Amino acid sequence: xxxxxxxxxxxxxxxxxxxxxxxxxxxxxxxxxxxxxxxxxxxxxxxxxxxxxxxxxxxxxxxxxxxxxxxxxxxxxxxxxxxxxxxxxxxxxxxxxxxxxxxxxxxx
Amino acid sequence: xxxxxxxxxxxxxxxxxxxxxxxxxxxxxxxxxxxxxxxxxxxxxxxxxxxxxxxxxxxxxxxxxxxxxxxxxxxxxxxxxxxxxxxxxxxxxxxxxxxxxxxxxxxxxxxxxxxxx
Numbered sequence: 689x690x691x692x693x694x695x696x697x698x699x700x701x702x703x704x705x706x707x708x709x710x711x712x713x714x715x716x717x718x719x720x721x722x723x724x725x726x727x728x729x730x731x732x733x734x735x736x737x738x739x740x741x742x743x744x745x746x747x748x749x750x751x752x753x754x755x756x757x758x759x760x761x762x763x764x765x766x767x768x769x770x771x772x773x774x775x776x777x778x779x780x781x782x783x784x785x786x787x788x789x790x791x792x793x794x795x796x
Numbered sequence: 797x798x799x800x801x802x803x804x805x806x807x808x809x810x811x812x813x814x815x816x817x818x819x820x821x822x823x824x825x826x827x828x829x830x831x832x833x834x835x836x837x838x839x840x841x842x843x844x845x846x847x848x849x850x851x852x853x854x855x856x857x858x859x860x861x862x863x864x865x866x867x868x869x870x871x872x873x874x875x876x877x878x879x880x881x882x883x884x885x886x887x888x889x890x891x892x893x894x895x896x897x898x899x900x901x902x903x904x905x906x907x908x909x910x911x912x913x
Contacts, residue, residue, distance in 0.1 A: 696838075697882070720900070722901070730906075731887060731904035731905065731906055731907055732887075732904055733904070734901045734902075737901075747894070755886075771837075775838075775839070779900075780845060782827065782893050783827070783844055783846070783852070784829075784832070784891070784900075784902055786838070786842070787838070788837075788838025788839070788841045789838045789839075
């Protein structure tokens with residue numbers, strides 16, 4: 689079983705809709721959690737960290753469920769510019785582990 | 797610039813040749829990662845360096861792949877006797893170490909696009 693698992697998608701979503709991704713992690717000792725974004729032919733960049741209490745950054749909301757070992761990302765009022773691959777990242781023992789990513793296509 | 801720097805940005809090599817890819821991490825970052833990404837695929841972990849600890853080489857796909865990090869800074873990924881299936885983008889990332897808090901933000905270089913012909 690992979691340590692970080694995501695639905696690869698693609699998710700095809702009309703502009704303005706709300707979309708949510710989940711990610712599961714297998715190691716209960718995981719300590720830190722992030723969402724990264726990767727645009728086509730670009731390097732991944734940090735979108736947001738995920739805190740135990742959940743956190744929001746504009747249209748983006750991230751949540752952590754330690755009991756069920758998953759994290760989620762919610763995007764409200766999606767824009768064409770949100771089209772990208774979203775990578776779930778989990779940190780353990782000072783090392784971060786990337787999921788394979790979920791592809792999102794926002795449709796005009 | 798103060799970001800992660802990788803060179804070359806593009807490399808075309810003949811099958812069977814050796815290649816060296818270089819990564820200059822952000823100054824002060826003790827953690828360094830190498831990943832490989834084939835077209836349309838996710839990141840494939842290759843190797844992880846953290847300070848003076850033994851590197852985690854668990855992701856290296858074969859003994860043709862090796863990496864070193866000299867002086868805790870610059871890293872070189874070497875691929876010997878390249879094969880066509882080695883064609884991919886090789887990404888390097890660096891981060892601070894969070895002293896047991898599970899890892900901090902990793903910053904990526906722009907990658908080296910390797911094409912084996």
